[in-house]
Amino acid sequence: MHAGLARLQALVAALERVVAPLLSLGVRLYVAQPFFVSAIVKASDWDKAVYLARYEYPVSWLDPVPSAVLGLAIELLGSVLLAFGLATRVAAISLIALSIVVHVSYVASDGTLFAIVLLVRYAVAGGGAFSLDRALIRGLAGSALPLADREVRIARAVTRYGAPLYTLVLRLWLAAALALAGASASGGIAYWIPVGSAPQLGLVVGGAAIGLLAAGLATRPAVLVLAALAANVPMSEMGAALHGYWIAAFALLVVHGAGPISVDAAIAALLARRARARTAAARPHVVIVGAGFGGLSCAIGLAASPVRLTLIDRQNHHLFQPLLYQVATAGLSAGDIATPVRGLFRDVEHARVLLGEVTGVDPMRRTVSVGAAQIDYDYLVLATGATHSYFGREEWAPYAPGLKRVDDGIDIRRRLLTAFERAEATADADERRSLLTFLVVGGGPTGVELAGAIAELSRFGMEQEFRRFDPATARVVLVQSGARLLPAFPQALSDAAKRSLESLGVDVRLGARVDAIDADGVAIAGERIRARTVLWAAGVVASPAGRWLAAECDAAGRVRVAADLSVPGSANVFAIGDTASVASADGAPVPGLAPAAKQAGAYVARVIGARVAREAEPAPFRYRHLGNLATIGRKSAVADFGFVQLSGTLAWWLWGVVHVGFLVGVRNRVSVMFDWFWSYLTYKSGTRLITGSSDAD
Ligand SMILES: Cc1cc2nc3c(=O)[nH]c(=O)nc-3n(C[C@H](O)[C@H](O)[C@H](O)COP(=O)(O)OP(=O)(O)OC[C@H]3O[C@@H](n4cnc5c(N)ncnc54)[C@H](O)[C@@H]3O)c2cc1C
Numbered sequence: 001m002h003a004g005l006a007r008l009q010a011l012v013a014a015l016e017r018v019v020a021p022l023l024s025l026g027v028r029l030y031v032a033q034p035f036f037v038s039a040i041v042k043a044s045d046w047d048k049a050v051y052l053a054r055y056e057y058p059v060s061w062l063d064p065v066p067s068a069v070l071g072l073a074i075e076l077l078g079s080v081l082l083a084f085g086l087a088t089r090v091a092a093i094s095l096i097a098l099s100i101v102v103h104v105s106y107v108a109s110d111g112t113l114f115a116i117v118l119l120v121r122y123a124v125a126g127g128g129a130f131s132l133d134r135a136l137i138r139g140l141a142g143s144a145l146p147l148a149d150r151e152v153r154i155a156r157a158v159t160r161y162g163a164p165l166y167t168l169v170l171r172l173w174l175a176a177a178l179a180l181a182g183a184s185a186s187g188g189i190a191y192w193i194p195v196g197s198a199p200q201l202g203l204v205v206g207g208a209a210i211g212l213l214a215a216g217l218a219t220r221p222a223v224l225v226l227a228a229l230a231a232n233v234p235m236s237e238m239g240a241a242l243h244g245y246w247i248a249a250f251a252l253l254v255v256h257g258a259g260p261i262s263v264d265a266a267i268a269a270l271l272a273r274r275a276r277a278r279t280a281a282a283r284p285h286v287v288i289v290g291a292g293f294g295g296l297s298c299a300i301g302l303a304a305s306p307v308r309l310t311l312i313d314r315q316n317h318h319l320f321q322p323l324l325y326q327v328a329t330a331g332l333s334a335g336d337i338a339t340p341v342r343g344l345f346r347d348v349e350h351a352r353v354l355l356g357e358v359t360g361v362d363p364m365r366r367t368v369s370v371g372a373a374q375i376d377y378d379y380l381v382l383a384t385g386a387t388h389s390y391f392g393r394e395e396w397a398p399y400a401p402g403l404k405r406v407d408d409g410i411d412i413r414r415r416l417l418t419a420f421e422r423a424e425a426t427a428d429a430d431e432r433r434s435l436l437t438f439l440v441v442g443g444g445p446t447g448v449e450l451a452g453a454i455a456e457l458s459r460f461g462m463e464q465e466f467r468r469f470d471p472a473t474a475r476v477v478l479v480q481s482g483a484r485l486l487p488a489f490p491q492a493l494s495d496a497a498k499r500s501l502e503s504l505g506v507d508v509r510l511g512a513r514v515d516a517i518d519a520d521g522v523a524i525a526g527e528r529i530r531a532r533t534v535l536w537a538a539g540v541v542a543s544p545a546g547r548w549l550a551a552e553c554d555a556a557g558r559v560r561v562a563a564d565l566s567v568p569g570s571a572n573v574f575a576i577g578d579t580a581s582v583a584s585a586d587g588a589p590v591p592g593l594a595p596a597a598k599q600a601g602a603y604v605a606r607v608i609g610a611r612v613a614r615e616a617e618p619a620p621f622r623y624r625h626l627g628n629l630a631t632i633g634r635k636s637a638v639a640d641f642g643f644v645q646l647s648g649t650l651a652w653w654l655w656g657v658v659h660v661g662f663l664v665g666v667r668n669r670v671s672v673m674f675d676w677f678w679s680y681l682t683y684k685s686g687t688r689l690i691t692g693s694s695d696a697d
Contacts, residue, residue: 009268010304012220012257019255024128025085027248031118032079034111034241035095039075042068057106074098082122085131089155092122110194114245117173121252124162126155167259168216174249175214178206178226197242199233201226213253216262223253283308283350284378284612287368289358289545291318291341294577294597295383296664301605303348307379307612312370314357316340319406320663322594323672325446327409328535329416329453330461330688331679334406336671339664358384361548363570379572379608382559383601384543386578386592389556391539396517400536403446410692412535416454417690419533420474424466434530436474439522441514442537443480444487445630448497450537451478452632455504460634460683477507477531479514479524481538486638488591489628493638496647500632514538540592542579549573554581563620565604574607576600584623594662595626631655634680 042049049072054064062070074094081091096119103112127133137152173193180189181198190196201210206229212222227250258264284307288295291313299311317338326332345351356370361382367374388402401411416438423435436458440451458474465471478485478501484494485501485508498508509524516523521530546553551567552560558581559567565582567573577597582590590596603621610617627641629651637651646654656676663669678684 007304014304016255016257021129023251023255025130027118027252028085028088028122028127028131029083030244030248031095031115031122032082034115035075035098036079036083039072039079042072043076057102059101059105071098082127085127085133088122088127088131088133089158092119095119096123108191110197111241111245113192113194114242114249117170118245118248121166121170124166125159164260167253167256168261170249171213171216171219171253171258171262174253175210178210178213194242194245197246199230199246201229201233205229216258216264219258219262219264220254223250226250227254285310285376286379286381286608287312287375287377288381288383289313289368290383290385290543290577290579291315291353292321292383292385292577292597293594294385294601295381296341296344297598297601298381298383298576298605299345299351299601301602302608303345303351305605305609305612307350307608309345309348309351310354310375310377311341311345311351312354312356312358312368312375313341314355315405316342316355317406318344318664320659320668321404322659323663324403324406324409325449325453327406327687328403328412328450329457330413331453331457332672332675333687334410336668336675337663338406339668344664358548361545361573363549363573366572377572379611380574381601381604381608382543382545382548382567382573382575382579383577383597384545384579385597386540386542386556386558388536389539389541390536393517396536399517399519400441400534402536403450413687414690414692415533416457417688420458420462420466420471421690422532424468430530432469433475434521435532436469436471437477437521437529437531437533438474439477439479439529439531439534440537441479441517441522441534442539443478443482443485443508443510444537445628447478447480447537448485448501448630448632450535451476451506451508452501452504452636455501455506456633459505461688472505475507476505477509477529479509479512479522481511481513483511485510486628486630489630489638489640490645493640493645493647497630497632497638500636500647504633540578545575545579549575551575556581564607564617565600565621566607574604576604582621582623584625590623591625593628596623599623629655629658 046068049068050064053059053068053071058064059067075098078091078095078098081087082095096116099112099116099119103109103116176189177194177198178201180193180195181200201207205225209222209225209229212218213226227247230246286302286307287310288299289312291299291311295311295313296318299309302309317340320337323332323337327334327337342353345353354370356373358368358370360369361367361380362369362374365374366377366380368377368380387404390396390400401408401415403409403412419435419438423432426432426435438454440447440454454474455476458476459472462471484491485497486494489497501508512524514522514524517534521528521532522534540556542553542557542559544557546557546559549559549567549570551569554560558579559575561575561580561582562568563582565574565576565580567575577600578592580600582600584590590600600621600623603618606618625642627639629637629639631637631652635649635652637647637655639646639651639654660669660673663672
């Protein structure tokens with residue numbers, strides 16, 4: 001399929017996705033509103049309601065009072081249910097029945113006809129995305145309620161087979177009304193077709209557009225033309241309600257198109273079949289390794305591009321690392337900050353998610369190795385991040401775990417909570433002291449946040465829960481080899497962070513270099529600190545991506561990339577995020593932060609998109625620094641935006657908003673907000689679970 005046409009189709013589909021739920025809600029409210037108003041008017045003057053039922057629109061088979069009661073009940077209940085989208089089909093069918101009685105027994109009007117036709121849509125297709133039905137249907141289908149499963153299946157079948165038919169009938173109905181506009185407005189065909197209110201359009205353009213509408217060919221443009229012509233026709237006698245109905249009907253066709261029973265649909269199916277046959281082979285294959293911040297943002301950036309996409313990660317989830325320390329300190333559950341990657345690409349047909357560990361790249365053959373398999377690529381994006389470095393002292397790793405993966409967070413949480421449990425069990429005071437000493441190595445954001453959260457957990461989270469000691473007596477030591485905490489922040493914020501930590505009782509040791517770590521504690525410049533829990537938040541080293549490519553790397557193992565983030569010598573291979581080294585506009589290295597990785601991912605998606613479309617490539621990558629944030633406990637943080645620096649409570653709120661905003665997935669956002677709110681008010685954490693086990697315990 002031509003790239004321009006494909007893009008237009010993608011744009012229309014995206015518009016439909018966004019606008020359709022809103023339109024469905026809008027039309028539902030619009031149709032419900034006159035019934036609701038009528039019900040209120042009748043309820044406020046009951047005598048008049050009975051009078052009308054007796055003399056104005058008597059129903060031959062019902063007495064006036066029951067007739068008035070039934071009418072009022074249907075109007076009131078039906079309109080309210082319809083507005084909320086609850087039991088929408090039942091509500092719509094009741095209102096249709098009432099409207100047919102009114103149309104047949106009282107006055108036939110185009111307004112009632114439109115109400116019936118629009119209500120049929122909800123009887124067939126249900127309430128749409130913004131309805132209570134939609135929120136409840138899955139649970140209802142799987143519930144033990146009698147007949148629920150069968151009803152849901154019937155409703156789905158009605159939608160599947162009824163909706164295409166409905167759109168066809170709507171199209172033909174409107175086309176007939178427009179074609180016959182001006183014909184006798186009463187009796188005969190005008191009884192069931194809104195001929196009376198249909199605007200009379202010009203013969204040539206109007207006639208052609210009506211023909212296209214009936215055939216379902218170029219339907220959206222045809223309806224737009226009809227709407228434009230109708231707008232020029234005086235429809236003064238119609239009244240606002242009829243105007244609204246015509247607009248609603250036109251809008252439904254513009255947003256949803258002609259439906260599956262149309263020439264448009266036949267052409268689209270033909271083009272799609274041809275495109276599919278060509279695409280698989282013709283689309284360039286983009287392989288992205290790593291579904292972290294960089295890889296995910298690149299994959300999302302390419303979701304609408306004409307490429308085949310393979311996203312490989314050794315984990316099945318994207319992890320929001322900035323909040324991992326909260327999992328480690330029992331503030332949040334792992335599921336709150338990790339999102340399964342596969343689900344994110346459910347709707348991207350040309351994207352494939354692969355769980356596997358990449359072990360090498362062959363740039364000559366253009367393949368990556370995943371286990372025993374070799375995967376070909378046309379473009380390769382390495383977004384494999386970084387991990388903690390023990391500066392050549394790997395033997396410290398078992399005694400001082402770092403924080404990088406979900407498992408690390410859960411492992412540290414287990415170590416922390418187990419230390420408290422063992423302190424309760426032991427009768428040895430020295431042993432207890434050692435168990436209740438928590439030492440964090442590294443005074444960057446992760447070390448500061450860990451130390452603050454451990455101090456809070458021990459001081460506020462567990463009071464009165466132990467009998468042999470007061471958890472608030474736990475000692476938290478933060479060891480930093482440099483002269484100040486948070487070296488990437490201005491001095492004033494480093495000082496503020498130190499003060500905040502000390503106010504929580506953290507023992508901050510600056511200029512203190514760790515000489516040794518073992519099962520019993522740490523040696524710092526000759527001093528021995530007995531601590532059974534030591535955590536590592538000091539150095540980072542890039543993934544081995546540089547080694548796979550035999551590329552030039554910096555001291556931290558990051559691949560030195562060109563200004564377009566490609567690896568020098570391999571123009572179709574890119575390295576981004578924590579595994580790449582690139583200078584920002586002012587010459588300073590782009591920092592290892594989540595926003596930097598996201599920006600790089602989005603940029604590379606644009607570069608690849610431009611190359612695939614044979615368009616001009618974007619200007620060299622420019623990193624926009626959004627600021628540095630670090631939090632200390634439950635009410636203090638430091639924030640550096642360059643032009644403004646904040647510390648204390650305001651910075652803490654800002655930190656919270658930013659982190660919730662950047663989380664992936666609505667469920668995670670809501671869940672994190674709820675957990676924080678709950679523990680903020682109660683000081684209680686619901687995630688103090690000791691799970692898994694380790695030899696180090
Ligand atoms: C504890 C912690 C706290 C942090 N706090 C903040 C913060 O507050 N603010 C901030 O901006 N930044 C923070 N960062 C840094 C930020 O998380 C990183 O800069 C960011 O994650 C880098 O994104 P990335 O895409 O390069 O790598 P990552 O997000 O680390 O993603 C790398 C992905 O590659 C996968 N992978 C790695 N190797 C392979 C392989 N061989 N095969 C297959 N898959 C592989 C991994 O499973 C992972 O999913 C923090 C980092 C940590 C560890």
